[in-house]
Amino acid sequence: MNLSKIFASVQSKALAIAFAFSFLLFASPASAHHAMGGGMPSNFFEGFLSGLAHPVIGVDHLAFIVTVGLFAAIKPQGIFIPLSFVLSAMLGTGIHLLGVSLPVVELIVSGSILLFGVLLAMKNSPNLLVMVALSAVAGLFHGYAYGEAIFGAQTTALVAYLVGFTTIQLVISSAAFFIGQKVLKGDFSQVSPNLKSAGLVICGIGAAFLASNISALILPVPKG
Numbered sequence: 001m002n003l004s005k006i007f008a009s010v011q012s013k014a015l016a017i018a019f020a021f022s023f024l025l026f027a028s029p030a031s032a033h034h035a036m037g038g039g040m041p042s043n044f045f046e047g048f049l050s051g052l053a054h055p056v057i058g059v060d061h062l063a064f065i066v067t068v069g070l071f072a073a074i075k076p077q078g079i080f081i082p083l084s085f086v087l088s089a090m091l092g093t094g095i096h097l098l099g100v101s102l103p104v105v106e107l108i109v110s111g112s113i114l115l116f117g118v119l120l121a122m123k124n125s126p127n128l129l130v131m132v133a134l135s136a137v138a139g140l141f142h143g144y145a146y147g148e149a150i151f152g153a154q155t156t157a158l159v160a161y162l163v164g165f166t167t168i169q170l171v172i173s174s175a176a177f178f179i180g181q182k183v184l185k186g187d188f189s190q191v192s193p194n195l196k197s198a199g200l201v202i203c204g205i206g207a208a209f210l211a212s213n214i215s216a217l218i219l220p221v222p223k224g
Contacts, residue, residue, distance in 0.1 A: 040153055047150070047157030051164020054149055055172070060109055061142055063205045065169050067116045068135055069176025070195050073184060075128050082173035084132045085139040086166055092143025093162065097151060102144050106213045109145055112138035114206025121199030 041047040055061040068085045072078035095102065115134070119125045126134075150161045180195060 041150065041157040041161060042154070044156050044160040047153065047160030048164040050149060050157075051161040051166075052168045054146055054161075054165050055168055058145075059205065060113060060209045061145070062172070063202055064109075064113050064116065064138065064142060065172045066176045067113070067120060067198075067202050069173035070120060070180040070198060071116070071125070071131055071135075072173065072177040073180025074125075074195060075131060077128060078131075079177070080128065081131050081135045082170070082177070085135040085142070086169045086173070088136040088139025089143030089146060089169065090162060090166060092140040092145075093147040093150070093165075094143075095140070096144045096147025097158070102141060105141050105144050107210065107217075108138075108141045110206055110209035110213050112141065112206075114203060114210055117199050117202030117204075117206050119199070121196050121203060 041050045055065055065082070065085075068082040071081045075081065092102075112134075116138070119131075125131065146165055150158055153161070183195060
């Protein structure tokens, strides 16, 4: 029995768990995340900036975007997984702007993170078509949440916002895809050539946000 390998494995899992549980202290419901200090974008630049920032400011959205990028790395033709998410997110935003209501958006957003984290941590995840379908469904709800930050904006700012959040999601998921491939190829000598640990961290993030959203429904914070 190689004690150094056992220690490294335990240390890796401990760091993953500690990182995940840190989000229990700071997680908040997956509501709109504003880059303009809560203000509505009024021109192209502000709309684009808000679109770039929204998926990054929202740790819940960021975690999911990274996850679909990692799935793209482990699945043959996996690039369709983040693409389905990004395109579906645009549709979800459009649904919100049309005034159509989707149920329990915040719960499904956080639940999707937990689900994809679990699937990433599994030895055998579902096939490509299932992952594309799940990613598309998740995209509708994530996109709907994005729409809250731009609801009521003028057309110019709205279009810029869509361009911004689509661009940043493609950049982040592409970066996760690239890093995931490097890990799987063993290019990082200190990292195990699998993404199970990343899945465990994402599970923790999803569980934290899901617990926060459930508690907010059961014990809503009174408005000041």
